[in-house]
Amino acid sequence: MTSLVIAEHDNASIKGATLNTVTAAAAIGADVHVLVAGHNAGAAAAAAAQIAGVSKVIHADGATLEAGLAENVAAQVLALISNSAGNYTHILFPATAAGKNVAPRVAAKLDVGQISDITKVDSPDTFERPIYAGNAIATVQSSDAVKVITVRTTGFDAAASTGGSAAVETTAAATDSGKSSFVGREVTKSDRPELTAAKIIVSGGRALGSSEKFDEVMTPLADKLGAAIGASRAAVDAGYAANDLQVGQTGKIVAPQLYVACGISGAIQHLAGMKDSKVIVAINKDPEAPIFSVADFGLEADLFVAVPELVAAL
Amino acid sequence: MKVLVAVKRVVDYNVKVRVKSDNSGVDIANVKMSMNPFDEIAVEEAVRLKEKGVVTEVIAVSCGVAQCQETLRTAMAIGADRGILVETAEELQPLAVAKLLKALVDKEQPGLVILGKQAIDDDCNQTGQMLAALADMPQATFASKVEVAGDKASVTREVDGGLETIAISMPAVITTDLRLNEPRYVTLPNIMKAKKKQLDTFKPEDLGVNVAPRIKTLKVVEPAKRSAGIKVPDVATLVDKLKNVAKVI
Numbered sequence: 001m002t003s004l005v006i007a008e009h010d011n012a013s014i015k016g017a018t019l020n021t022v023t024a025a026a027a028i029g030a031d032v033h034v035l036v037a038g039h040n041a042g043a044a045a046a047a048a049a050q051i052a053g054v055s056k057v058i059h060a061d062g063a064t065l066e067a068g069l070a071e072n073v074a075a076q077v078l079a080l081i082s083n084s085a086g087n088y089t090h091i092l093f094p095a096t097a098a099g100k101n102v103a104p105r106v107a108a109k110l111d112v113g114q115i116s117d118i119t120k121v122d123s124p125d126t127f128e129r130p131i132y133a134g135n136a137i138a139t140v141q142s143s144d145a146v147k148v149i150t151v152r153t154t155g156f157d158a159a160a161s162t163g164g165s166a167a168v169e170t171t172a173a174a175t176d177s178g179k180s181s182f183v184g185r186e187v188t189k190s191d192r193p194e195l196t197a198a199k200i201i202v203s204g205g206r207a208l209g210s211s212e213k214f215d216e217v218m219t220p221l222a223d224k225l226g227a228a229i230g231a232s233r234a235a236v237d238a239g240y241a242a243n244d245l246q247v248g249q250t251g252k253i254v255a256p257q258l259y260v261a262c263g264i265s266g267a268i269q270h271l272a273g274m275k276d277s278k279v280i281v282a283i284n285k286d287p288e289a290p291i292f293s294v295a296d297f298g299l300e301a302d303l304f305v306a307v308p309e310l311v312a313a314l
Numbered sequence: 315m316k317v318l319v320a321v322k323r324v325v326d327y328n329v330k331v332r333v334k335s336d337n338s339g340v341d342i343a344n345v346k347m348s349m350n351p352f353d354e355i356a357v358e359e360a361v362r363l364k365e366k367g368v369v370t371e372v373i374a375v376s377c378g379v380a381q382c383q384e385t386l387r388t389a390m391a392i393g394a395d396r397g398i399l400v401e402t403a404e405e406l407q408p409l410a411v412a413k414l415l416k417a418l419v420d421k422e423q424p425g426l427v428i429l430g431k432q433a434i435d436d437d438c439n440q441t442g443q444m445l446a447a448l449a450d451m452p453q454a455t456f457a458s459k460v461e462v463a464g465d466k467a468s469v470t471r472e473v474d475g476g477l478e479t480i481a482i483s484m485p486a487v488i489t490t491d492l493r494l495n496e497p498r499y500v501t502l503p504n505i506m507k508a509k510k511k512q513l514d515t516f517k518p519e520d521l522g523v524n525v526a527p528r529i530k531t532l533k534v535v536e537p538a539k540r541s542a543g544i545k546v547p548d549v550a551t552l553v554d555k556l557k558n559v560a561k562v563i
Contacts, residue, residue, distance in 0.1 A: 071453070100443075101456075102443075104440035104443035105453070108444035112528065116438045116440060131435065132435060132437070135333075135536075136333050136535070137534070143528065143530070179452035180483070180486075182478075185473075200563070225563065244476055250352075269327075296543035313549055
């Protein structure tokens with residue numbers, strides 16, 4: 001019995017979500033192997049070998065894996081599983097955009113069900129996962145020989161990124177499917193911490209009123225706190241903030257030490273994405289806003305007055 | 315080129331579900347049901363492709379109980395040309411739905427299959443990718459922009475940290491993200507027209523698919539509640555609480 005964690009990386013380094021996934025894999029109780037599938041990804045593979053609790057790193061390197069195309073990465077994972085002669089019993093992906101893209105392809109090819117977004121490991125075949133935007137928690141049991149799992153990173157602590165000394169084994173890269181190709185990427189340039197990895201998040205809602213106001217009010221607060229910026233769906237739909245800043249059921253799931261919600265009413269879909277934060281602050285002028293029901297500290301005030309005041313007081 | 319669009323009947327977006335007292339699931343009796351919002355975006359995209367002249371026929375498919383007919387009628391009111399219901403009372407998990415859709419793909423030979431990226435009830439985010447694997451098609455998930463030219467589609471995808479564009483050869487599977495389009499409001503004349511459109515019904519057996527669930531739900535419970543916090547009178551108190559009580563700044 002061995003668990004295979006599919007690392008999320010940028011070829012140079014390992015992304016934080018991989019560390020939480022390793023913790024979930026360790027909770028299953030089996031050996032933990034990590035697959036680094038990429039191009040010129042030696043540094044990422046070396047970093048994976050340092051993660052505490054990892055016993056082996058498999059490094060597949062080739063141009064076909066550079067962009068992380070689902071068809072090629074899935075083929076790589078399937079090749080490893082079939083070469084392992086039944087040794088791999090659990091295949092774990094972080095529940096990130098990349099992980100969610102590939103995992104079901106692997107499950108379907110293996111003819112097994114997939115367990116999405118687990119937040120707890122009860123036993124090697126039984127897991128907990130939120131359903132209905134986190135309004136219910138289901139305990140589910142899989143009877144399939146191989147369990148394909150995506151891991152909600154906020155449900156597990158990050159494994160230590162140092163202290164391990166796993167062997168790195170190389171394997172041939174999967175051949176190209178020939179059916180899809182990478183064209184380009186527009187990555188939002190930002191010096192801020194990544195939303196899903198940030199210790200503090202300041203998040204703005206529709207009450208900000210415009211893209212200019214969103215920047216004008218939220219940026220100084222984020223700068224002062226060294227925080228990442230998030231947004232509600234209403235703010236993103238209205239064009240005040242970029243798509244990848246959306247926090248909620250269908251956006252990013254976050255659990256920072258401090259979440260400051262400014263002018264966010266708190267629809268259930270938004271709460272689903274942030275209610276596991278350690279401390280929640282809500283600033284809203286509507287005393288009836290549902291966000292106050294999950295806030296540790298609620299400030300009933302006009303955010304255009306309160307937020308600049310907060311920036312000055314910090 | 316035909317487009318197949320999968321639509322799921324789910325508990326309406328605005329309903330806050332309750333966990334049943336015997337912890338066997340959530341109570342969906344007498345609750346408003348609607349089309350999964352991401353699937354509505356999928357239907358809209360397919361219909362827009364038809365209006366652009368890229369697509370000749372839009373076929374909506376739903377798998378589940380008899381009432382999924384209503385969901386299909388909604389899809390046809392948005393503009394789908396006909397509907398297919400795969401009727402079963404059995405609990406359908408994503409792998410089973412992907413197999414049913416694969417059987418229909420074999421039958422209908424669409425150039426594109428468009429699905430919502432996830433259903434808002436089980437929050438699985440699996441079916442589109444599974445279908446792509448089973449049908450050996452390329453996939454473009456979490457789409458925020460789709461352009462079809464010849465036998466290729468260029469799809470912009472919402473990924474962590476920004477946007478990514480990939481080119482896929484058709485036939486292919488696309489799953490929709492929130493910002494792909496804004497579905498139109500259905501008008502009364504179109505609802506009336508939709509009632510007359512063709513709707514075929516199959517059973518999973520007719521398609522040779524075993525839909526038995528692979529994953530067993532042992533129990534469903536309410537999530538842990540956050541203990542109610544306090545209201546602070548002003549910014550100074552808030553800063554004091556964050557520094558000295560919560561110690562997070």
